[in-house]
């Protein structure tokens with residue numbers, strides 16, 4: 001069966017509305033999507049679903065986008081059309097994968113995760129999983145759900161269920177075993193028994209993503225996020241337990257925009273290249289599979305191994321999985337090129353043929369097979385070792401590499417084996433113990449706190465810091481005392497800033513001489529050495545990119561009035577204003593010094609002139625009385641005239 005493809009077009013955003021954008025997308029039916037170029041030429045594409053979410057809705061008091069005419073596809077509609085089928089397939093025992101593809105800001109996260117009342121496919125599915133499980137009344141049937149969350153950033157795999165400050169450097173390794181298939185070594189698999197639990201875990205994942213992005217001063221749109229749900233149905237038949245296993249992969253891909261348009265340089269460019277590497281390889285895999293589907297490129301192997309993303313998701317494309325791709329489209333004409341390229345991508349993806357099978361196995365048998373695989377590996381390792389020690393043939397560099405790789409693989413498999421032998425109950429207990437060790441991030445919203453804003457709306461307002469216990473420090477990792485908020489990037493000092501208490505007020509102060517240049521409150525540079533008293537909803541910027549919202553108290557909802565964009569605009573505006581002010585000041589100073597010079601010149605010349613006249617008058621004093629008066633009058637006039645001329649010259 002082929003990969004299912006859906007496209008979805010979002011409403012105009014505020015900026016597009018302000019610019020009176022026109023839409024380039026038309027959806028004449030449930031399957032057809034047309035894109036129109038500037039000359040009015042149309043291209044038509046056909047997909048499994050075309051979701052019109054551009055207009056025809058009203059916003060309820062809860063914030064939910066509800067259809068006003070039947071053309072509009074709301075979140076529930078999209079879930080019913082694609083999400084539900086994913087769950088049905090999981091229940092049958094198929095592996096499933098749902099991708100969201102599209103440029104940054106086109107609506108990938110909106111469809112996958114959603115915002116506020118507009119819950120996306122992931123949370124609705126999680127809710128559904130447990131309501132279906134709770135309906136089960138067969139005593140010989142049991143369900144086990146475990147969740148993992150990972151991010152691929154710069155080709156490195158990171159565990160999102162672990163605090164970025166505690167993750168191993170360099171990311172997690174991808175392993176491949178005959179019995180287990182491709183897996184990520186050491187990735188947290190967290191057992192959950194209710195919607196609330198899985199939801200809480202995912203919130204934790206998004207918070208960790210925010211910490212990571214803030215810490216590294218990184219752009220989250222460059223990361224791929226994968227939520228993995230390991231869903232098992234255990235059936236007791238006599239003494240044997242058979243297990244149906246379904247791995248559900250929910251993938252929010254990095255923005256597909258090409259680099260040229262973003263003007264990226266340095267690290268950002270490197271990020272972009274690596275992201276593009278994963279996306280590029282994904283594209284190559286899709287192209288190769290699409291060719292194969294129509295009988296071309298018969299002997300070619302899709303380049304799965306060339307990127308972390310395609311390695312992990314190998315099954316989803318052309319393999320054992322039921323796969324759906326949602327391609328998010330921006331309607332605005334300025335995004336025409338990107339939108340067209342997304343449609344082309346979607347058009348190729350729909351050709352891919354997968355071979356999904358029901359995954360049923362006996363747990364004990366799996367363990368036995370993995371043991372066998374491992375003893376095979378062990379034998380190979382021992383053989384290579386003796387070769388490396390100079391026994392039985394000459395060892396080369398390749399052997400050394402193979403030896404290390406096999407050893408690592410063996411160790412990873414052993415860990416996986418130990419893990420497999422734990423019962424679900426044991427896992428739950430371990431998870432509980434682990435959670436108790438984590439300091440609760442629940443904070444009292446009635447107390448003063450900080451809310452982290454992020455460029456990516458999905459990460460904005462997810463992370464909060466309590467300001468209950470002051471002083472509270474901000475700085476680099478090496479800062480002393482250890483900062484509660486650790487930052488990096490341009491302008492951040494080791495000991496950057498501190499929040500202190502003074503009476504009923506909270507004051508933000510620079511904690512290093514140079515830091516003042518890189519602390520801004522409501523867009524304005526912090527000028528005062530003693531710091532500034534903070535007011536409710538003040539926007540604070542550290543460095544150039546980290547934006548925090550100060551809340552004296554909050555019900556948790558009012559913070560949404562201030563987003564990253566507003567705060568960044570105000571900062572930019574003030575920056576421009578300061579630049580303008582400075583250049584005005586400089587200009588004024590130049591004029592002043594010029595004026596002063598001219599004035600000096602004027603006085604000098606005037607004095608000189610007066611001296612001369614005085615001399616002349618004295619000379620004339622000796623002349624006859626009559627002609628003397630006339631001469632004096634003439635001189636007076638000349639003097640007036642000259643003085644006027646001098647004045648005019650200077651003024652000019």
Ligand SMILES: Nc1ncnc2c1ncn2[C@@H]1O[C@H](COP(=O)(O)OP(=O)(O)O)[C@@H](O)[C@H]1O
Nearest residue numbers: 010011053103104105106107108109110115457
């Ligand atoms: N179908 C939709 N209906 C309403 N708003 C949407 C829709 N799709 C996206 N948006 C809004 O557009 C913005 C960008 O969407 P997002 O899903 O974060 O983009 P992406 O994840 O592709 O970068 C968000 O503010 C989101 O709320």
Ligand SMILES: [Mg+2]
Nearest residue numbers: 108109456458
């Ligand atoms: Mg997103």
